[in-house]
């Protein structure tokens with residue numbers, strides 16, 4: 001069977017997008033999804049995202065990591081899915097959709113900028129050398145000295161597979177403070193099992209963690225990622241973070257067809 005796909009990227013975190021409103025896609029075929037995400041034998045992507053019908057909201061998001069398994073929320077993927085839905089004419093410039101972590105509101109601005117509301121964060125685990133929180137996906141956040149030369153893949157994998165996070169593991173973010181409102185981060189992504197050029201739930205986790213441990217008292221924070229720039233904003237009441245928004249570019253790259 002030949003299927004149509006669209007390729008999107010959000011600050012270099014890239015995704016195969018499929019319009020599955022007719023429910024044709026073999027959702028449990030892990031090997032197929034892994035092949036479609038393979039950068040040599042397939043289309044190539046960090047993840048694959050299905051746009052599906054939903055009775056209560058504009059659409060449903062189903063997210064798969066490049067290992068072919070369904071996973072938790074993808075912030076950059078959510079932003080790309082909103083841009084995809086806009087391109088298909090499913091939505092105009094505002095939307096509410098459902099994902100694995102609940103409802104999301106989002107808006108599409110000029111020059112492909114999409115702002116996505118993320119879940120509230122009510123628990124931030126502050127440890128001596130790192131912070132752990134869940135922004136729709138689990139994230140380990142750790143400040144390092146020389147981020148530019150840091151071995152993200154080796155050190156990220158050691159934490160992701162280490163005893164700290166057990167069977168489920170965690171995404172791992174290494175961070176450097178640039179100034180009071182700006183941090184640079186590099187992320188080892190669970191389920192991609194490598195460094196990605198950006199991680200939306202990771203950038204969200206870094207912004208909230210840096211505020212929670214007192215590295216900044218800002219509530220709108222710039223995040224430099226390998227693939228570009230993201231902005232995370234939120235309201236803070238004690239250790240409760242609400243109205244959390246992840247904003248940045250979400251760009252259409254190409255569309256095509258592939259035999260499955």
Ligand SMILES: N[C@H](CCC[C@H](N)C(=O)O)C(=O)O
Nearest residue numbers: 071074075076137199200201
């Ligand atoms: N790999 C992550 C999900 C995607 C996160 C990332 N692509 C994002 O933009 O949030 C996990 O399995 O927890």
